[in-house]
Amino acid sequence: MTDAAVARTIEHHRRLVERTLDRRFAARPRRLREAIRYSLLEGGKRIRPLLVLAAGDIVEAPRSATLPFACGIEMIHTYSLVHDDLPAMDDDDERRGRPTSHRVYGEGLAILVGDALLTEAFAVMTAARGVPPARVVTALACIARAAGEIGMVGGQALDLAAEGAAPPLDELRAIHAAKTGALIRASVQLGAILGGARPAVRRAFSRYGAALGLCFQITDDLLDAAHEDGAGSDRERGKATYPAVLGMAEAERHAHRAARQARAALLRFGTKAAVLHHLARTVEERIEKQPAAPE
Amino acid sequence: MTDAAVARTIEHHRRLVERTLDRRFAARPRRLREAIRYSLLEGGKRIRPLLVLAAGDIVEAPRSATLPFACGIEMIHTYSLVHDDLPAMDDDDERRGRPTSHRVYGEGLAILVGDALLTEAFAVMTAARGVPPARVVTALACIARAAGEIGMVGGQALDLAAEGAAPPLDELRAIHAAKTGALIRASVQLGAILGGARPAVRRAFSRYGAALGLCFQITDDLLDAAHEDGAGSDRERGKATYPAVLGMAEAERHAHRAARQARAALLRFGTKAAVLHHLARTVEERIEKQPAAPE
Numbered sequence: 126m127t128d129a130a131v132a133r134t135i136e137h138h139r140r141l142v143e144r145t146l147d148r149r150f151a152a153r154p155r156r157l158r159e160a161i162r163y164s165l166l167e168g169g170k171r172i173r174p175l176l177v178l179a180a181g182d183i184v185e186a187p188r189s190a191t192l193p194f195a196c197g198i199e200m201i202h203t204y205s206l207v208h209d210d211l212p213a214m215d216d217d218d219e220r221r222g223r224p225t226s227h228r229v230y231g232e233g234l235a236i237l238v239g240d241a242l243l244t245e246a247f248a249v250m251t252a253a254r255g256v257p258p259a260r261v262v263t264a265l266a267c268i269a270r271a272a273g274e275i276g277m278v279g280g281q282a283l284d285l286a287a288e289g290a291a292p293p294l295d296e297l298r299a300i301h302a303a304k305t306g307a308l309i310r311a312s313v314q315l316g317a318i319l320g321g322a323r324p325a326v327r328r329a330f331s332r333y334g335a336a337l338g339l340c341f342q343i344t345d346d347l348l349d350a351a352h353e354d355g356a357g358s359d360r361e362r363g364k365a366t367y368p369a370v371l372g373m374a375e376a377e378r379h380a381h382r383a384a385r386q387a388r389a390a391l392l393r394f395g396t397k398a399a400v401l402h403h404l405a406r407t408v409e410e411r412i413e414k415q416p417a418a419p420e
Numbered sequence: 421m422t423d424a425a426v427a428r429t430i431e432h433h434r435r436l437v438e439r440t441l442d443r444r445f446a447a448r449p450r451r452l453r454e455a456i457r458y459s460l461l462e463g464g465k466r467i468r469p470l471l472v473l474a475a476g477d478i479v480e481a482p483r484s485a486t487l488p489f490a491c492g493i494e495m496i497h498t499y500s501l502v503h504d505d506l507p508a509m510d511d512d513d514e515r516r517g518r519p520t521s522h523r524v525y526g527e528g529l530a531i532l533v534g535d536a537l538l539t540e541a542f543a544v545m546t547a548a549r550g551v552p553p554a555r556v557v558t559a560l561a562c563i564a565r566a567a568g569e570i571g572m573v574g575g576q577a578l579d580l581a582a583e584g585a586a587p588p589l590d591e592l593r594a595i596h597a598a599k600t601g602a603l604i605r606a607s608v609q610l611g612a613i614l615g616g617a618r619p620a621v622r623r624a625f626s627r628y629g630a631a632l633g634l635c636f637q638i639t640d641d642l643l644d645a646a647h648e649d650g651a652g653s654d655r656e657r658g659k660a661t662y663p664a665v666l667g668m669a670e671a672e673r674h675a676h677r678a679a680r681q682a683r684a685a686l687l688r689f690g691t692k693a694a695v696l697h698h699l700a701r702t703v704e705e706r707i708e709k710q711p712a713a714p715e
Contacts (some may be wrong), residue, residue, distance in 0.1 A: 157569060157577035205535075211528075213526070214525030233506075234577060236506065237577050243535065243538055244538065244567045245559060245564065247564040251557050251558075258552070258556070262546050262553050265557075265560065269540070270543055272539045274536045280448070282451065287449060
């Protein structure tokens with residue numbers, strides 16, 4: 126696949142997810158619906174749904190099964206951002222250059238927006254068709270575990286508890302593996318599960334997903350550190366970040382190494398994995414978006 | 421079935437649910453786990469899981485399928501209470517005579533307790549076994565819809581918006597049907613779905629569940645109105661309640677009528693529905709727990 130073809134595929138996938146989400150939450154004269162649309166439909170890189178679709182394509186999972194899961198995982202990601210921004214959590218006033226949900230709709234409704242998105246994500250995913258129902262159940266179990274107490278929510282709880290003290294590297298890794306890594310890894314695994322992939326393929330996807338998740342979190346931290354002057358930044362809150370624990374230069378080296386590991390896991394798939402390759406590069410290239418590290 | 425046998429069955433079901441939940445969330449040295457146990461394992465009438473198990477027994481759904489859903493629906497109910505009690509919502513300091521989750525663990529962790537319970541509920545329900553996976557998917561879709569934007573969360577959003585103004589009766593009905601009724605009705609429907617019940621049976625279960633849900637909400641309002649002197653009561657907040665809209669005596673009449681409708685829906689099942697009968701009586705008898713209406 127040429128680079129242009131890969132870019133076209135990704136753009137096609139992105140539109141597919143956004144159109145489906147838009148239709149699923151068509152405007153209705155209710156404030157909850159309006160607030161859901163505000164957070165779900167404006168902006169976002171849609172990395173997780175792109176991973177579900179690209180991974181599913183490699184193992185020939187039907188779109189009628191992967192698209193509902195792609196939409197569901199984006200809804201779960203969005204709910205986590207809305208709740209994470211709340212005053213009792215990170216207390217953020219802005220997200221993607223716009224006021225956060227609770228700044229626009231109030232705290233009560235923002236809590237309900239997150240609750241509705243999480244619940245409706247499961248409703249959307251149960252609509253997967255074209256594969257044996259047992260695979261749908263396995264995929265639902267996979268995402269629930271990744272988003273739950275030992276996954277994303279568990280990571281957020283550890284993160285909340287760690288505020289004010291920079292934890293040692295292994296603890297930082299555990300927090301981020303749960304908070305961000307689990308959902309990214311699950312995105313890739315969902316494609317494999319829905320496509321009925323062999324165990325060796327599932328393991329390769331899982332290695333790719335784990336390495337990409339790590340790369341994603343480090344580059345997230347680096348981007349945040351580069352814009353650190355503003356109030357409410359991670360450093361100001363004393364949050365656990367890679368640059369804070371490792372220094373900027375070493376954090377960059379860790380990110381590049383993780384990206385290399387992600388690419389290495391794709392070797393067996395050859396050109397069929399072109400889109401997953403591209404997505405790994407996209408994540409890695411975020412490092413260059415921040416000023417060179419002086420350390 | 422004798423009354424004593426019904427009572428024994430209910431007690432057996434209740435213990436089964438509580439033991440399963442206790443094992444599922446065995447104590448672990450983490451604050452999130454401790455906070456989950458605090459809200460999930462102390463008290464509660466367990467009405468919803470009892471409905472799942474009793475309905476499932478009538479249509480001979482295997483326990484290995486109904487028990488995970490019984491536990492899941494109780495987890496969803498508990499998450500909704502934890503979030504409902506938050507300062508940005510009802511701002512309650514006490515629940516079942518103990519400090520609410522956010523009073524003990526802080527607002528941030530209480531939000532995460534709710535998020536974890538909702539997510540893990542779906543993980544628990546995907547572990548249902550002994551029925552075709554397609555039924556599990558249908559049951560998951562049923563509970564997600566009942567708990568989601570047009571169900572419980574949607575009702576909470578309407579309730580939040582209605583605060584300070586007593587709405588007309590039909591709007592009050594719509595709020596409560598969504599907020600409380602949908603989950604109670606779904607509990608009964610889950611049993612029918614997992615047992616592969618015929619459409620006529622499902623419709624009868626659905627009528628029973630809808631009427632019981634209405635009876636439950638009215639009696640809840642009546643109990644609250646009877647203890648209305650305290651701060652933070654529904655009336656003080658100007659919340660939409662049946663006694664506020666109908667007056668106490670008329671609200672009582674509505675509750676009794678709903679209980680009669682619930683019992684009528686069970687006629688076709690004869691003595692097989694003894695436990696569902698008993699549960700309807702338990703809900704109706706809550707009316708007598710409050711002082712006689714003067715009005």
